Amino acid sequence: MVKVLISDKMSPKAAEIFRQRGIEVDELTGMSPEELKACIGNYDGLAIRSSTTATAEIIEAATNLKVIGRAGIGVDNVDIPAATAAGICVMNTPFGNAITTAEHAIAMMFSLSRHIPAADASTQAGKWEKSRFMGVELYGKTLGVIGCGNIGSIVADRAIGLKMKVVAFDPFLSPERAADLGVEKVELDDLFARADYITLHTPITDGTRNLINATNIAKMKDGVRIINCARGGLVVEEDLKAALESGKVAGAAVDVYSVEPAKENVLFSLENVVCTPHLGASTTEAQVNVAIQVAEQMADYLLVGSVTNALNMPSVTAEEAPKLKPYMELAKQLGSFAGQVTESGLKKVHVEYEGQAAGLNIKPLTAIILQGLLGPLMDSVNMVNAPIVAKERGIDVMESISDKADDYQTLIRLTVTTEQRSRDIAGTLYGDKRPRIVSIKGINMEAELGPHMLYVTNRDKPGFIGSLGSLLGEAGVNIATFHLGRHEAQGEAIALIEIDSSLAEDTLEKVRALPHVEQVKPLAF
Numbered sequence: 001m002v003k004v005l006i007s008d009k010m011s012p013k014a015a016e017i018f019r020q021r022g023i024e025v026d027e028l029t030g031m032s033p034e035e036l037k038a039c040i041g042n043y044d045g046l047a048i049r050s051s052t053t054a055t056a057e058i059i060e061a062a063t064n065l066k067v068i069g070r071a072g073i074g075v076d077n078v079d080i081p082a083a084t085a086a087g088i089c090v091m092n093t094p095f096g097n098a099i100t101t102a103e104h105a106i107a108m109m110f111s112l113s114r115h116i117p118a119a120d121a122s123t124q125a126g127k128w129e130k131s132r133f134m135g136v137e138l139y140g141k142t143l144g145v146i147g148c149g150n151i152g153s154i155v156a157d158r159a160i161g162l163k164m165k166v167v168a169f170d171p172f173l174s175p176e177r178a179a180d181l182g183v184e185k186v187e188l189d190d191l192f193a194r195a196d197y198i199t200l201h202t203p204i205t206d207g208t209r210n211l212i213n214a215t216n217i218a219k220m221k222d223g224v225r226i227i228n229c230a231r232g233g234l235v236v237e238e239d240l241k242a243a244l245e246s247g248k249v250a251g252a253a254v255d256v257y258s259v260e261p262a263k264e265n266v267l268f269s270l271e272n273v274v275c276t277p278h279l280g281a282s283t284t285e286a287q288v289n290v291a292i293q294v295a296e297q298m299a300d301y302l303l304v305g306s307v308t309n310a311l312n313m314p315s316v317t318a319e320e321a322p323k324l325k326p327y328m329e330l331a332k333q334l335g336s337f338a339g340q341v342t343e344s345g346l347k348k349v350h351v352e353y354e355g356q357a358a359g360l361n362i363k364p365l366t367a368i369i370l371q372g373l374l375g376p377l378m379d380s381v382n383m384v385n386a387p388i389v390a391k392e393r394g395i396d397v398m399e400s401i402s403d404k405a406d407d408y409q410t411l412i413r414l415t416v417t418t419e420q421r422s423r424d425i426a427g428t429l430y431g432d433k434r435p436r437i438v439s440i441k442g443i444n445m446e447a448e449l450g451p452h453m454l455y456v457t458n459r460d461k462p463g464f465i466g467s468l469g470s471l472l473g474e475a476g477v478n479i480a481t482f483h484l485g486r487h488e489a490q491g492e493a494i495a496l497i498e499i500d501s502s503l504a505e506d507t508l509e510k511v512r513a514l515p516h517v518e519q520v521k522p523l524a525f
Ligand SMILES: NC(=O)C1=CN([C@@H]2O[C@H](COP(=O)(O)OP(=O)(O)OC[C@H]3O[C@@H](n4cnc5c(N)ncnc54)[C@H](O)[C@@H]3O)[C@@H](O)[C@H]2O)C=CC1
Pocket: 072, 073, 074, 094, 097, 098, 101, 146, 147, 148, 149, 150, 151, 152, 169, 170, 171, 172, 173, 201, 202, 203, 204, 205, 207, 208, 229, 230, 231, 255, 256, 278, 279, 280, 281, 282
């Protein structure tokens, strides 16, 4: 039975959905990394929020794991290269908590402007300090949004509703999108020079880490206010502290920290700082959204093979999955066939999708061809890591599509170029949706592949079929199907034979010794 571990606090909806889909669930929150490492080998799926860190060490111990689902957006707590190398699909829920997080950023901006947290504490302490908490209006102020994706654009929309002027820096924001949003797209230094408030909404990457540092703070307006509801690592906290103390920065609202959980932090206890404990996504609505989404996505992947919101593999919708299924089988067979007969270094792989196959989502098909192709050459290769493995090995992968498939309604042709030669193999599906190999090295045939196959190339000479049949019969090997093809009479020929059991090495040697035989390969599918 498929088993999933939920290792962070999550809406009960997630476990409910897993169980409804027939998946066994354990909810073990608050585990130490050692405890997680000890049990992760039992699970096919791991559902997390931000408390669990899926390190390379945990992933190495996750010998059965197929998917890590992040109920949220940021995946900086998952070692994606390690997961990819291990063939584990990593998915997130990119929209479920975006509104909630944007609302938190707006709430933080109000809190800063009107000193709400400090005024609340003072008032409840009976101090009535009306003059201490003089605020500033948001109306007419300029908000600088750094990172104008899902959350940043919702923040911009809400800020425009508050009659703020919004300028945005985001290298991937198109002028058309900026115009639609009603924001002015600017360069970063321009944003620093003009913004009264700066709000951060980028992921943490090499390009964004430590973005708010002493040098950049110096470029900002005196009295600027900074809101960070994205990731702690975007800010050099010591530099921000110094700027808050000098008055250069009038206030900061911080939801996320360089180290979490932030039991202590240099920004704590400063008068003009508002802090929350990574609450950006913490609303009932958002948590239900992300829990439902992550459980549905993970269950679909584990049970149906559909892929939604994956960060390290191509998407396959639930509607596409059943349509793709027989093609996946065909693609895997083609890749595996080519992989098993390839004896020298792979250089180039060209996959041509013809006829109906050209209309499909071909990315997962190419990925599974690569899995089949590389599988016989290396361990632990699957659809997730095969494209990366191919790239790392310098294998040039090309795809092409064509509406026409000559004699077939649908066809996939795989051409593999090695250091020594090019070889192609093509297959189709008929009405029964069972994969058929229809051509090998340009030689037409029609073969279904079984678990044990024998691939023989030979010169087309009289008596060959009889002597091969007798030899196999004498060895007690039953022939299930026998397919033949040749270029021309007496020319190069291929025999593809399905046998009921694998061949012993000495029988193989005898087949190789038959007259006119050029190559003999036992193949397993
Ligand atoms: N506090 C919290 O609880 C939450 C925090 N987050 C954080 O918010 C971040 C943003 O989330 P979304 O808006 O959904 O992501 P998104 O991917 O939709 O948007 C991020 C934007 O940042 C832009 N970007 C990338 N590099 C940049 C750079 N160097 N400078 C400027 N812009 C850059 C991208 O082009 C993209 O438009 C997440 O990565 C996550 O870390 C998300 C949800 C909750």
